[in-house]
Every structure is written in C-alpha cells, then in structure tokens.
Amino acid sequence: MNFKxxxxxxxxxxxxxxxxxxxxxxxxxxxxxxxxxxTVAADEKIAQATLAGRLLNTxxxxxxxxxxxxxxxxxxxxDTAVIERLLPRQSLLMRKAAGRTSSAQLIAANVDVLLIxxxxxxxxxxxxxxxxxxxxxxxxxxxxxxxxxxxxxxxLENQLLTVNAIAGSSPVVVCNAVAADGLRSLEQLxxxxxxxxxxxxxxxxxxxxxxxxxxxxxxxxxxxxxxxxHGRHTTTGRDLxxxxxxxxxxxxxxxxxxxxxxxDVDATFQDILALVVNCKFNNCTHTHEPGCAVQAAxxxxxxxxxxxxxxxxxxxxxxxxxxLRGRAREEAKINRMFGSKKAxxxxxxxxxxxxx
Numbered sequence: 001m002n003f004k005x006x007x008x009x010x011x012x013x014x015x016x017x018x019x020x021x022x023x024x025x026x027x028x029x030x031x032x033x034x035x036x037x038x039t040v041a042a043d044e045k046i047a048q049a050t051l052a053g054r055l056l057n058t059x060x061x062x063x064x065x066x067x068x069x070x071x072x073x074x075x076x077x078x079d080t081a082v083i084e085r086l087l088p089r090q091s092l093l094m095r096k097a098a099g100r101t102s103s104a105q106l107i108a109a110n111v112d113v114l115l116i117x118x119x120x121x122x123x124x125x126x127x128x129x130x131x132x133x134x135x136x137x138x139x140x141x142x143x144x145x146x147x148x149x150x151x152x153x154x155x156l157e158n159q160l161l162t163v164n165a166i167a168g169s170s171p172v173v174v175c176n177a178v179a180a181d182g183l184r185s186l187e188q189l190x191x192x193x194x195x196x197x198x199x200x201x202x203x204x205x206x207x208x209x210x211x212x213x214x215x216x217x218x219x220x221x222x223x224x225x226x227x228x229x230h231g232r233h234t235t236t237g238r239d240l241x242x243x244x245x246x247x248x249x250x251x252x253x254x255x256x257x258x259x260x261x262x263x264d265v266d267a268t269f270q271d272i273l274a275l276v277v278n279c280k281f282n283n284c285t286h287t288h289e290p291g292c293a294v295q296a297a298x299x300x301x302x303x304x305x306x307x308x309x310x311x312x313x314x315x316x317x318x319x320x321x322x323x324l325r326g327r328a329r330e331e332a333k334i335n336r337m338f339g340s341k342k343a344x345x346x347x348x349x350x351x352x353x354x355x356x
Contacts, residue, residue: 001314012195015069033238052082052084064086067106072087108238134256134265144170150182186213194247277293
C-alpha cells in the first residue's frame, strides 16, 4: 500500500500530544497494521516500525500493543522507526478475539466517529446493528450509522424508520456508492483532521465507499455472492487514509464474528432500561415475573420481542466474557509474579512456615 506523507497537523495531532514526549522521541501515528507489520507516519515521513524491547517486555495484553490510529513516541533508526512509547488513547474500539478466548482484538484507536456500515440488501440485520452499537458506545468515539446499497433496498422508508429507532441519538445516513451523488449525505458529515473508522460485516461496501471518497481505486473491491449477499474479505489489514477534504478514515476488515468485550449494552437499549424501572421487582429477569413492565410492553406491541431477546443475549454474553477476562487477568498476574499457581501456593506455604 502506498501512503501519502502528511504533516502532524494533517494527521490530526494536537500540541498536547507532542508535549507528552521527551526531546529524544518524535511524535508519530500508526497508519497501517497488517498482521505483525506496522507502518507509522511522522512529520511528512513514513516508515516501517518495530516495537522497542522495553515496550514488548511490559506488554501483557492486547491493549498494551499499538494498533492503527495510535499515537506513539518514535526513535528513528536508519529507514525504520522504533516505537518506544504508546501514548494514552482518546478512544479504543475492540472486540473479543475469535474462538474460546477472553483476549481482545484491537480494531482502531483515537477514532472520533465510528461509521457503522450496514447494507440495505439481503444483508440488512437489525440485531447485528445493535451489537455494533454496543461496541461503539463503549469505545469512547461517537457513532454514525451508514446505510449502504440504497439502490437494493426492499423497503427503504420502513428500513430507515426501524434503524433510526434503534440508533437513538446516533445520526443515520443513506448512501448509494454507484450513484453520482450517492455519497452526498455522508460527505457532508466528514470534517477535516477528524478520524473516522468504517466498520461492518463483509460485503456491506466499506472499500467501495472509501474508493469513492478518495476519488480513485486505491482499495481492491470484490463482488458479493448474490445467493446470500455475503462478501469476501477485501480488506485484510487496517489502514488510515487522508481524504481530499482533509478527513482521516480507517478501513477495517469485514467482521463475521463480533464478540462483545467491554461493550456498553445498556447505552444501546435505553428504551428497555426506561421500562425496567417500572418493573414490580428489583431483580426482575423480564421473562416470567408478575408486574414486569418489559413483558407488558412486548404484549402490547410497544417493544419488539426480538429486540428484548437480543438485549438479554448481549447482556448475558457481556457478563460471561467480562468474568472470563477477569479470571484470565488474575492468572496472568499470578504468572508474572510467581510463574504459576503452583509456585504461588508454594510461596504462600513458605511464608506461613516463616511466621510460625
């Protein structure tokens, strides 16, 4: 991938960022992550980067490593750069790593606005949108819902009504990347020097959107299977681009699995929380209890039963993953201090014998 050299100001840097570094380090931003390969941009310079040994030795979980969008302190070595320091983040989007694990997978950092892309074709899925919104609300970034492929919508008016109801205070824009002026509503939202990240499932048209916004064919795109509207993974890494307007945009791979980790489910389901306060019992599970205001709303049609089921599912998933992560962190802490649980028990026994 060819990246255009940018000034720190164009990359979105503030004077406060540079002030956090000593004179021996220069400020840079991670603009590409492709597996283990990092690319950083400094003041009109671009270089491949490695992590300093000290940073590697003190990194114990995924959040301790840099991801695309991160601000870092750099030490230049020939044509490469060494990342000596990871600066505090203003926002961080992450998900649970795929499989039976409690570890996190970082998606993007220091994003101002997350653009949650959902296609209006067969891929239209309100329950998936609720999941994305739950991750977005916990990231520290604002969220905007971008509805793509408007030309393939089966019932645009009704789809837009339902999405607006779920999105709450998050703006919703409709796009058609194949029409000449199909991106006007999105382009009007993008501001210079702010960072945006496009997230969404495979096949929703994220790379096509960025190509249109860039005004060229920088990113490869692939056709969507007509049988199920599912796309192939066009984007394999995570890259940060500057648009002609001066806005910064991060393209991310399509996500087939979106496990919750440190998500804000409650922020996505404010309508249900407003009903919960009227339940008869404080420990109401909203399944069978008498005097349940939530079930009453379902029975009258005020609340969609599928939305309630998804709220319960996401809440349970979040609680389970949080508990798993807590145990994993405790085990990692023990391993760092003692090497293993067995070694910890041995040390405790020795300490007790000394006291007696």
